[in-house]
Amino acid sequence: MILILLGPPGAGKGTQAKLLAREYGIPHISTGDMFRDHKARGTELGKKIQAIMDAGGLVTDDVTNALVKDRLGRPDVGPGFILDGYPRTTAQAEYLEALLQSMGRHIDRVLSYEVAEELVVERISGRRSCPKCGAVYHVSANPPRAPGVCDREGAALVQRDDDRPENVKKRMQEYADKTWPLKRFYQERGKVAEIEGVGTPDGILAATKLALGAAR
Numbered sequence: 001m002i003l004i005l006l007g008p009p010g011a012g013k014g015t016q017a018k019l020l021a022r023e024y025g026i027p028h029i030s031t032g033d034m035f036r037d038h039k040a041r042g043t044e045l046g047k048k049i050q051a052i053m054d055a056g057g058l059v060t061d062d063v064t065n066a067l068v069k070d071r072l073g074r075p076d077v078g079p080g081f082i083l084d085g086y087p088r089t090t091a092q093a094e095y096l097e098a099l100l101q102s103m104g105r106h107i108d109r110v111l112s113y114e115v116a117e118e119l120v121v122e123r124i125s126g127r128r129s130c131p132k133c134g135a136v137y138h139v140s141a142n143p144p145r146a147p148g149v150c151d152r153e154g155a156a157l158v159q160r161d162d163d164r165p166e167n168v169k170k171r172m173q174e175y176a177d178k179t180w181p182l183k184r185f186y187q188e189r190g191k192v193a194e195i196e197g198v199g200t201p202d203g204i205l206a207a208t209k210l211a212l213g214a215a216r
């Protein structure tokens, strides 16, 4: 099963992707996580993309496509995979289409998480994560037991640079300009299932599974 998760930053794609990956036993591929990992490790790629990412801009299509091509060359994608945060531009979607075709595979479903802009801004600004284990919290909606401290690791939680208010605006603009048109791109191919991205993670997962069941 090959799934793509679409939706604005803060729509809960990462949370759903993790739950779906566990549910179906297939890898969760997040280009954002892969880029953050390069940044944290200080690789050549990490240094190259740091400034763009921190400012909330998009990494170039060539760099992103190459990263995805490499990832989809690994054997664990055999049973399927979940793409979260990719594609984000029409050029990336076209590249992916050709890449999958060359692999003799195709996208099963594009899950479009629908959330009002005010709500995503609120979600993003309260988001905090653990630098050690990657667990994600929200200061009010999903707080850790002790404020600012990871339940599992005891590490001080941090805010992603691109989640700072000055960068959130830029990310929302990039989404509106470049990623929003992808919904139409996939609608034209009959792939889109819309899901109300409001509620608890488990409730949204149930809606997602219903949409997948109805579609398959």
Ligand code: AMP
Pocket: 009, 031, 032, 033, 035, 052, 053, 054, 056, 057, 058, 059, 060, 064, 084, 085, 086, 087, 088, 089, 092, 162, 171
């Ligand atoms: P995310 O965690 O998906 O919100 O991604 C965080 C950041 O990584 C984005 O704001 C971009 O700077 C970069 N990024 C992730 N995925 C892509 C992509 N498909 N194309 C370009 N840049 C990306």
